[in-house]
Amino acid sequence: MKVPTTILEVLDRAETNGPRLILTGQLDRKLYTDTAKVLEAAGGKWNRKERAHLFPGDAAEAIEPVILTGEIVSKKQEFGYFPTPAPVVQRLIDLADLKPGMTVLEPSAGRGAIAGPIAALGCHVDCIELQRDNALAISDAGIGRDLAVADFLTVEPSPDYDRVVMNPPFAKQQDIAHVLHARRFLRPGGLLVAVMSAGVMFRHGRAEQFRQHVGSFEELPDGAFKESGTGVRTVIAVLPSAA
Structure with missing residues (x-):
């Protein structure tokens, strides 16, 4: 699932605290809906009481691979050493x-x-x-x-x-x-x-x-x-x- 740069920018601005992720700034309805779909695909679920998307683990670690790759990845990736083609x-x-x-x-x-x-x-x-x-x-x-x-x-x-x-x-x-x-x-x-x-x-x-x-x-x-x-x-x- 490819993620547009507009959504990646929203994810980068999001506030995270442990499993909680809160979207910040003014988002139009379509951008919010599309971002919420990406968060759900990455493992985050909207919690009305917390007014945040909650992840099973650390929210920042969950969205970092999305920002780096521009897509939803099916497994955790490491972004340290990889040979230069x-x-x-x-x-x-x-x-x-x-x-x-x-x-x-x-x-x-x-x-x-x-x-x-x-x-x-x-x-x-x-x-x-x-x-x-x-x-x-x-x-x-x-x-x-x-x-x-x-x-x-x-x-x-x-x-x-x-x-x-x-x-x-x-x-x-x-x-x-x-x-x-x-x-x-x-x-x-x-x-x-x-x-x-x-x-x-x-x-x-x-x-x-x-x-x-x-x-x-x-x-x-x-x-x-x-x-x-x-x-x-x-x-x-x-x-x-x-x-």
């Missing part, structure tokens, strides 16, 4: 305008799906990866110049890189935190290119503030990550260095 990697490379000899950082590098092709272009690639098994795969493949096994958000920024190219985790808008932290690793005049959840283009709060930093967005086709086992809707964000 080759066509998406190529588009990241194109938008990054990479040249041989450039220094490039890939945070949350997974198993090197992005770093490998970038290193093959003659760039000096450093990788940071939290999962030891993934980091070992990068090491065994001989990808890149330097590899750190660490939680990227705990790594102290140093503005040493011409480019940052990345596919961060998406759950609970982690992609925003990762991209803003990664931007601090850019040299003046550098460029960051990142796969992000499409929700960053319409969500409120943190996403609204984040959009002020973005140079451009490019929407990726529906199903761009299907081969990686996720239906998450994605965009590529391009950010210039802060300096």
Whole structure:
């Protein structure tokens, strides 16, 4: 069941508290009815006494996959690590305008799906990866110049890189935190290119503030990550260095 962006925006504005979800703002009758159908399909039931939709578990966790994928999913999905398909990697490379000899950082590098092709272009690639098994795969493949096994958000920024190219985790808008932290690793005049959840283009709060930093967005086709086992809707964000 595909969910229109107008409904996704309503879900993003909803107030949640444990199993309770309350719709906010002025909704016309059709938009309210259509949103209520989506909530019911996601497991929420209207409770007149509570004046809220009640879910069997945490309401925020129930609607987050809907916002990320733009559809009702039949099972809980995780939105952390998923390999970047080759066509998406190529588009990241194109938008990054990479040249041989450039220094490039890939945070949350997974198993090197992005770093490998970038290193093959003659760039000096450093990788940071939290999962030891993934980091070992990068090491065994001989990808890149330097590899750190660490939680990227705990790594102290140093503005040493011409480019940052990345596919961060998406759950609970982690992609925003990762991209803003990664931007601090850019040299003046550098460029960051990142796969992000499409929700960053319409969500409120943190996403609204984040959009002020973005140079451009490019929407990726529906199903761009299907081969990686996720239906998450994605965009590529391009950010210039802060300096």
